[in-house]
């Protein structure tokens with residue numbers, strides 16, 4: 001008779017999931033072995049937090065729900081930040097976590113359900129008599145329906161026990177279906193607002209990136225002469241369109257910012273319009289902000305349904321109310337021209353280095369950027385690949401997630417180069433996972449923007465006028481670290497970045513230590529407040 005571990009592994013394989021991320025402990029070791037026997041690539045990480053981050057990256061790029069596994073007690077508690085990050089990103093994934101075996105009296109017990117709840121994920125405990133296929137299907141459905149991480153708790157002794165329960169076909173509750181009436185009401189109101197506006201801007205967030213919404217937004221902008229902008233996660237969505245203004249918020253380029261500040265109506269599709277996009281409310285202080293969100297459950301219809309109807313009702317085209325700004329990369333020349341701090345010997349201007357690196361990133365690459373001061377440069381001076389994807393690993397405001405998330409992105413997108421931009425302090429938090437990427441065969445190029453400091457804190461302390469040196473914590477020689485962990489390694493510390501970037505972006509795993517000058521402050525930190 002098949003064991004539960006075997007039945008779980010069979011079910012995982014049937015989902016089409018090619019990789020499962022995990023770290024073995026006595027709670028989940030039999031599952032790990034069964035998965036490998038089943039032909040699923042078990043990516044053995046060096047820290048459990050990385051398993052969850054990689055599963056999230058895998059979800060992002062593969063379109064399948066990422067799965068990872070950890071053991072009980074400290075194996076699970078290690079995932080706290082990554083779980084919260086995925087919850088805040090609304091990323092579906094499933095963590096198969098062992099629970100201590102029945103009757104266990106040892107040190108590793110804690111309230112796993114309460115811990116998971118405080119990490120804002122769902123906890124689904126397997127109860128005796130359930131079939132593994134049903135339990136996993138249920139956890140996956142919960143993760144996908146609610147767009148959140150789910151921890152599936154399985155008592156360790158269940159994995160080796162034979163399956164006696166019969167498999168049922170669980171019935172999935174149908175999701176709330178948007179009604180045409182909701183879309184029609186929203187479209188009528190939106191049409192009226194747009195017709196009355198003098199200076200409209202349309203903003204797309206992550207919730208409006210897929211399907212027909214981007215094309216409908218372009219058409220709607222043409223009809224009303226409206227500006228088109230995105231939030232950071234939707235960067236690049238309107239590249240090439242004459243009305244494109246790039247990213248709205250603290251990361252807007254100077255020319256776009258002037259236009260955005262003058263808007264009288266801002267219509268956001270699939271965007272929460274938080275502090276970053278609105279510059280804490282200052283950017284659109286004089287505008288009426290309307291959010292069109294997908295919330296069929298609350299009777300609010302869908303962004304795409306509302307867009308379809310608004311476009312259908314709008315007649316003619318209007319001239320844009322602003323002078324088009326041109327491609328974002330050109331607009332950033334203004335910043336390069338006006339802000340020219342001294343660049344110390346042995347370092348490069350991060351803006352120029354990134355603009356040069358960006359030219360070599362393949363068109364179909366997956367690009368992942370981190371949090372931290374350096375993300376201001378990566379978000380603005382790296383162009384989103386036209387046929388690839390752009391991701392911001394910034395959920396929960398955490399640093400240290402980009403490298404690990406990018407490894408999952410790379411493994412979920414075979415045939416594409418994945419490129420990650422990470423700060424040096426953040427890189428050092430999970431540098432050991434470079435070795436995991438080596439073993440897993442990830443096609444990944446890591447650019448570490450190395451200002452030898454906790455750059456955000458350095459810049460803030462510097463602006464306050466004191467103690468900035470407290471934030472200088474130079475990492476070891478990153479190229480030597482990366483080489484020891486199995487990656488091709490190089491250092492950009494002078495001149496132009498073209499040659500080294502091109503070599504580092506060839507297939508395989510490479511880490512580039514980009515020695516950046518602390519004298520250059522990203523525009524988003526130069527803005528008031």
Ligand SMILES: Cc1ncc(C[n+]2csc(CCOP(=O)(O)OP(=O)(O)O)c2C)c(N)n1
Pocket residue numbers: 371372373374375397398399400422423424425426427449451453454455456457
């Ligand atoms: C897990 C975590 N710890 C600490 C912080 C606070 N923090 C924000 S940015 C930053 C500096 C990051 O340094 P680095 O990765 O080198 O990027 P840089 O800011 O220098 O570009 C820190 C410590 C955080 N956001 N998340």
